[in-house]
Amino acid sequence: xxxxxxxxxxxxxxxxxxxxxxxxxxxxxxxxxxxxxxxxxxxxxxxxxxxxxxxxxxxxxxxxxxxxxxxxxxxxxxxxxxxxxxxxxxxxxxxxxxxxxxxxxxxxxxxxxxxxxxxxxxxxxxxxxxxxxxxxxxxxxxxxxxxxxxxxxxxxxxxxxxxxxxxxxxxxxxxxxxxxxxxxxxxxxxxxxxxxxxxxxxxxxxxxxxxxxxxxxxxxxxxxxxxxxxxxxxxxxxxxxxxxxxxxxxxxxxxxxxxxxx
Numbered sequence: 030x031x032x033x034x035x036x037x038x039x040x041x042x043x044x045x046x047x048x049x050x051x052x053x054x055x056x057x058x059x060x061x062x063x064x065x066x067x068x069x070x071x072x073x074x075x076x077x078x079x080x081x082x083x084x085x086x087x088x089x090x091x092x093x094x095x096x097x098x099x100x101x102x103x104x105x106x107x108x109x110x111x112x113x114x115x116x117x118x119x120x121x122x123x124x125x126x127x128x129x130x131x132x133x134x135x136x137x138x139x140x141x142x143x144x145x146x147x148x149x150x151x152x153x154x155x156x157x158x159x160x161x162x163x164x165x166x167x168x169x170x171x172x173x174x175x176x177x178x179x180x181x182x183x184x185x186x187x188x189x190x191x192x193x194x195x196x197x198x199x200x201x202x203x204x205x206x207x208x209x210x211x212x213x214x215x216x217x218x219x220x221x222x223x224x225x226x227x228x229x230x231x232x233x234x235x236x237x238x239x240x241x242x243x244x245x246x247x248x249x250x251x252x253x254x255x256x257x258x259x260x261x262x263x264x265x266x267x268x269x270x271x272x273x274x275x276x277x278x279x280x281x282x283x284x285x286x287x288x289x290x291x
Contacts, residue, residue, distance in 0.1 A: 052267060055260045075265065087242050087243060091163060095167040096171075099175045099225060128173055141153060141239075159241060163243075166239075167228070179218060183217075185213075223276050227270045230269055230270070231245050
């Protein structure tokens with residue numbers, strides 16, 4: 030047993046080094062903008078850049094819109110499938126996995142073909158319309174994570190009993206979703222929301238081809254023209270992503286500990 034535990038710690042240490050050493054090297058390189066010693070000038074340059082502030086703000090706004098739209102689509106769908114149509118679960122799960130199978134570049138070219146200026150719904154002809162199209166593209170990208178998070182949350186509660194009790198008290202379906210089901214799965218929903226936000230912050234392909242001022246596009250442009258600032262941006266993006274993952278771990282402590290059996 031002790032020997033097995035020792036090997037487990039060795040494997041864990043090697044895995045940690047595999048992931049941490051490149052990040053540490055990137056961080057050290059980002060501090061080497063001056064020959065005289067280490068300095069945070071690269072971070073100061075990035076944080077003072079108006080494009081950094083505008084692109085990060087834009088991506089955060091699109092991310093929040095994506096989360097809201099994703100919740101409005103996924104929560105009612107997952108609730109209905111679990112309550113009324115459990116046989117559709119394999120089909121729904123397959124559909125939600127499609128964004129992981131279809132490359133993002135194929136997805137965005139399909140959007141451009143469908144919603145260009147000569148189509149019946151020319152979303153790409155205006156900045157607002159393109160932003161709406163980008164939001165729905167990100168909803169599709171985040172669908173596998175949001176749906177599974179919500180479905181996991183629904184498994185931890187007795188959906189049938191809660192729905193029947195609310196119906197007896199005279200609640201309609203919207204009231205049941207908003208005031209009974211949603212508060213009981215809020216931790217799972219927030220977990221899916223943070224995963225979606227992490228995806229939106231670093232996404233490049235769709236935002237670039239739709240010509241939107243997103244944070245991922247800004248990181249690529251900076252990487253093409255500078256040396257030390259891209260390393261600082263990489264560290265900042267890691268901090269944002271790890272912050273989202275940390276929030277998921279923190280929120281998971283408040284999740285229900287008992288799960289229903291199917």
